[in-house]
Amino acid sequence: MxxxxxxxxxxxxxxxxxxxxxxxxxxxxxxxxxxxxxxxxxxxxxxxxxxxxxxxxxxxxxxxxxxxxxxxxxxxxxxxxxxxxxxxxxxxxxxxxxxxxxxxxxxxxxxxxxxxxxxxxxxxTVVPPGALTPSGGDHYHVFSPYWRAWEAARWRPVADPPASIRLPDRVEPGPLPDLRDLTTGPLSPRLPRGGEHAGRERMAAWLRGDAAAYEQAQDDLAADRTSRLSPYLKFGCVSPLELAEATGGAYRRQLAWRDFHHQVAAAFPDLPRRDYRPRARRWNREQDALDAWCDGRTGVPIVDAGMRQLHREGFMHNRARLITASFLTRNLGVDWREGLAHFGDWLLDGDIADNAGNWQWVAGTGNDTRPNRVMNPLRQAARHDPNGGYVRTYVPELAAVPAPHIHHPWTLPDAVRRSLDYPPPIVNLG
The missing domain is CATH 3.40.50.620 (HUPs)
Structure with missing residues (x-):
């Protein structure tokens, strides 16, 4: 046998x-x-x-x-x-x-x-790390040529699920442990349920609905029409290959970015710890700046909204991730590793390769061909949350502030500012 x-x-x-x-x-x-x-x-x-x-x-x-x-x-x-x-x-x-x-x-x-x-x-991943290599190199350093190779690659066939499984005799399965036996610390209050069934239900609902509008709505913060499938991809509850075959355009490109970061991390295992492309930057070590960012009380509404969403849901909108990461590394000058660690403490989809790759991309130490790129949080807010719906959802202190002022707390009338007690206090998430 x-x-x-x-x-x-x-x-x-x-x-x-x-x-x-x-x-x-x-x-x-x-x-x-x-x-x-x-x-x-x-x-x-x-x-x-x-x-x-x-x-x-x-x-x-x-x-x-x-x-x-x-x-x-x-x-x-x-x-x-x-x-x-x-x-x-x-x-x-x-x-x-x-x-x-x-x-x-x-x-x-x-x-x-x-x-x-x-x-x-x-x-x-859709395409295994190492399956695609450039001539004269062990991995792709830039996304665009990788994307072209990824699109042209022949993908493996989808594997059928087993019809039956038989355990050997006298194997004791053992119980699943309790959460408290494995970890301690605060949980986000609005977490989705994990697992293959929940992931496939989410995937099917998204493919029937918002997937068709992803190209237009992917950066609309208030609309929240992204797939929210990243935690299910992180834990393999959903097959990235099945998802790639069912989608196209901008979403399939996001799956290619995920594969790209995995092949970078395979070739450069220190990606979560060391600059992929050293820039000799001197980082700001002031703890107060990092704490304000972590707690969602910087005084910049779009940044604080992103951090509040992270703590509440264990998730953050893709565009908000870029804005908050850019604000930490470019505006506050704090080391990207600090941001990666805080995201890692909360994100359900805390994939090491993907998150480290994205943080280094934003910080200018990774695979971005424009290492001096800076995302102005006010311009980003005006473009991707023009009516302030995203900010109002996650920073309720600002719910009554009119659209012309909601992204500029330092320009609010004094009476409004005093009534808001802005910047907002730290939220106890325990």
């Missing part, structure tokens, strides 16, 4: 999961997820993401049980648990998604030290 172990990492779905499909070629399969203490002990275990992860695992377990299997849950070192389960079940192979972070590379190297057949499979 052949037995295979499917090690889930960032591919928490049964549909279009090539690693799971490969594992299911064996007669018995152990679908395994390990809560890695090396991750839980650091900033990567942000409460918002751990809550979303637990939702996703609960949903995945339901899908596997519906096919006759189960999700085997363990905590500790994934490599040690793979070795232990292989010894208990006689498994001779382990499959997992092809992930290229520095952490994933170390995990894969350790797995390959085991007496098992280890195979990695695509699924985290």
């Amino acid at each position: 052949s037995v295979s172990i499917m090690l889930f990492t960032r591919d928490l779905r049964v549909r279009d999961n090539p690693a799971l499909a490969a594992a299911c070629r064996a007669e018995r399969v152990v679908p395994l997820f390990v809560f890695d203490d090396a991750i839980l002990g650091g900033r990567f275990a942000a409460p918002n993401r751990v809550r979303f992860l637990l939702d996703a695992l609960d949903d995945l377990r339901g899908s596997l049980r519906g096919r006759g299997g189960d999700l085997v849950v363990r905590r500790g070192d994934p490599v040690a648990h793979v070795a232990r389960i292989a010894a208990e079940t006689g498994a001779r192979a382990v499959t997992l998604a092809d992930e290229r972070s520095a952490f994933a590379a170390r995990r894969l190297a350790a797995l390959r030290e085991l007496p098992l057949e280890v195979s990695v499979h695509p699924g985290i």
Whole structure:
């Protein structure tokens, strides 16, 4: 009897999961997820993401049980648990998604030290990192030529979900832990539910509705017509390939940007820690400036609205991310790593490669061909939130301020300013 172990990492779905499909070629399969203490002990275990992860695992377990299997849950070192389960079940192979972070590379190297057949499979991106390379280089440094190569690439076929899964005898699945056993700290009060079913429902609804208007509405802050699928992509609850095949135009280009950052991070694993293109900048170390930005009390309404949305929802509109990041690095002169860390503490979609790549792009240390680009927050607000609807939603202190004044708090009449107590106080998000 052949037995295979499917090690889930960032591919928490049964549909279009090539690693799971490969594992299911064996007669018995152990679908395994390990809560890695090396991750839980650091900033990567942000409460918002751990809550979303637990939702996703609960949903995945339901899908596997519906096919006759189960999700085997363990905590500790994934490599040690793979070795232990292989010894208990006689498994001779382990499959997992092809992930290229520095952490994933170390995990894969350790797995390959085991007496098992280890195979990695695509699924985290549309086009795997390393599949597209320029002549004379190991990765693309600029997006435009990568985009042309990405559009011309032949994509793999979508993998069918397994019809049935059979666990080996006497394998104890184990319970999912409680959130409080994994992480501590405040949660955003308005978090969506995680998991493949929730992600596919969101994807289907968006494709039926706002997807057609994405080209025109993607930067309209108040309209909020973006897909909000990024957390489901982060955890692999939704297949990026299926999404790319179902969309086109500007949205498909955003998926290509995501792949682009993954191939940059694969070639430059220090992307979250070190300037991709050093600029010898001297950063502002004043803690008060960083604290005001983090707390959404800079006095610039469009910036404060973005930070309030982040804290309330574990999400921020794409355009607001650019505005808030530019304000921190260009206007306040604070190191992009500080902004990346704060985003990482709250974002559900805190993908290391994508977020680090975007922060470096804004800061001028990354893959932007215009490293001196500055986004004026007032012009951005006037263009992308002309009537102030976005600001009013997330900075309720300004709800009654008329459109001509809402983006310029320092030009408000004194009586209005006093009535607003602006800048707004820090919000307790616990």
